[in-house]
Amino acid sequence: MDGQRAIAVEDVSKRFRLYHERPSSLKERVLRFRRPRAEEFWALRDVGFEVPPGKTWGLVGPNGSGKTTLLKIIGGILRPTHGTVTTRGRIAALLELGAGFHPELTGRENVYLNASILGLSKQETDRYFDDIVAFAEIEDFIDNQVKFYSSGMFVRLGFAVAVHVDPEILLIDEVLAVGDEGFQKKCLDRVGEMQKEGRTIVFVTHAMAFVQQICDSATLLDSGRMRASGDTEQVIREFRAVMARRRTGLTEEAATREVEIADVDLLDGKGRPNSMVAPGQSLSVQIELHANRPVDDPIVVVGIHNVRDEWVFTSDTERLEVKLGRLEGKLRVTFDLKAIPLLEGQYFLTIGVRDRANEVVYDWHNRQYPFDVIRNVKGGLVIPVDVRTERL
């Protein structure tokens, strides 16, 4: 293999067999006399890309698109059904933070166990031990059993061990989605350091902001197939398109379509299309409605979900005391969210139109418009800067 790539994924497909009645006992197997009926399910289909050494590659896609399966194949945990994966160098796979932590053992014992499984020697672990504990911020609890840890402490310790492992290739599966904001920033900083040290990183994420900030290239998976690969901007665009096509939710099915949501645009404080906003900045949601039939006093609803599917915000024109009156033809409604008080992360906008009595839903786009709240990773808050020059 030439020195041009650290990871080569060539035409990889992965088939899982889903047994309806899995013969997990000999008796069943004997009584059946034949192999049980298995439903085949292709988690990956003909996926291929090459990661050059020292680069950071993003793997994105909706839930169930095969990202984690691919990561497990690259990491050597699963075998590809077809195709080849070639890797060059020591791999550390962070599929789950604290995988293998045993609740009965103390933090210290678990650090040594986990570190050795991830490939650190005893001496190396000794050397990094204080750093690991300091990074996880659990100095006072390191000799307590892990079962008494909060989930935050557990995850912090898991990440702390993982980032001190010294791999040439690092596989990260959405682990940055955990922990509080401060810790996330610390983790991102650490990932940045590892990038500078020339490590190859494959990074699974839902958050387009991360892809934009830290990935050199990316691959978009959807239902196991590659939809886009290479340039991050293109992958992000395709990802948004895929998400927009996925219209789900009961409310939507009930929609009468008397009024349709024809277009939704997200604009930043300067009126430019932008789906990334810093905490505290403003975001405008521009909604274009088409009435297929005249309706009276429709209510436009806007809501925000976080990645854990929790409502974090909702408002509507009724609450804001705006009357739309009789709606015929087209109408543009713009919500100016003056200051986004949200933490960093990915969020999803829901837009809906209903009648005043809340009996009829005209149209409902459930969680279809993702946007990211980000900070500049290196420098804290994004500060809007204007430059003026004066000739003296």
Place this chain on the structure above:
Amino acid sequence: MSATETVVRTNDPPRLRPFKRLAELWRNREILGNLARKELRVRYKSTVLGVAWSMLNPLLYLVVFYVVFTFFLPNAIPDFPIYLLSGLLPWTLFSSGLSGATTSILSGGNLVTKVAFPHELLPLATVRAQTVNFGFQLIVLVGFLIAFGHPLFHRGVILLPLALGVLLLFIVALGFATATWNVRYRDTGHLVELALLMWFWSTPIVYPAATVLGPDGLGSLGRTLYLLNPLTNVVLAFQRGIYGGTSEEGLDLLPAPGLRWYGFRLLAVGAVSLGILALSWRLFYRRSGDFAEEL
């Protein structure tokens, strides 16, 4: 950092190259140590007696069998506690090692599905942990030898390292196969427990081999079959190495006074174990790529 190595993964089950794989396992020996330590620590966490339990265990067995074989079914074995322990301890190592290895992949599922590491380490770690336990239990046995005023060292002791080595090899050889099967068919674990029960009574542990092999015992075919049991040979070697030094009457209960008889048999069991290992390791290795999927 180790030299950069290139790994190619395809659907073809990898071919086992025993020496290369052995080197790989050796490189990962720290994981083995840590997994074994974890198993021991976890077992005695939140217990008042801690490690003492591993010593208490054979003592409690001893009390039970002592009561049974002194009052209910009296026998004429001199120094019965020492006779019993010298067979019971290797047996305990065998049975706990084998049943532990059988379920090791399942109980290590959390690791198997999340981290890439040589899966052989899971059954091996269990066996190693049980060997440590065996060491603790040996202390109890030594205590009895001293208490009864018997010599710790005599000629037969040289059989013990070989006997232990062969026993471990046999456990690992069987354990790789049962661990593999148990991933797909969970009945394997139950079958192993049942087999162990029958196996226990087909091995001279609570009764002397002389009863079975003597003129009132089995016929010649039965005797041959009885002695084909690898565990019988291993246990007899342990008995010769420990109990054989206690008294002349004791030595008479064993099939042969000399050491050569045991040595040859141990070598034969070792050879058979290697043969089984060649098959079972290959099976384990080929299937281990699918463990993460099947768990």
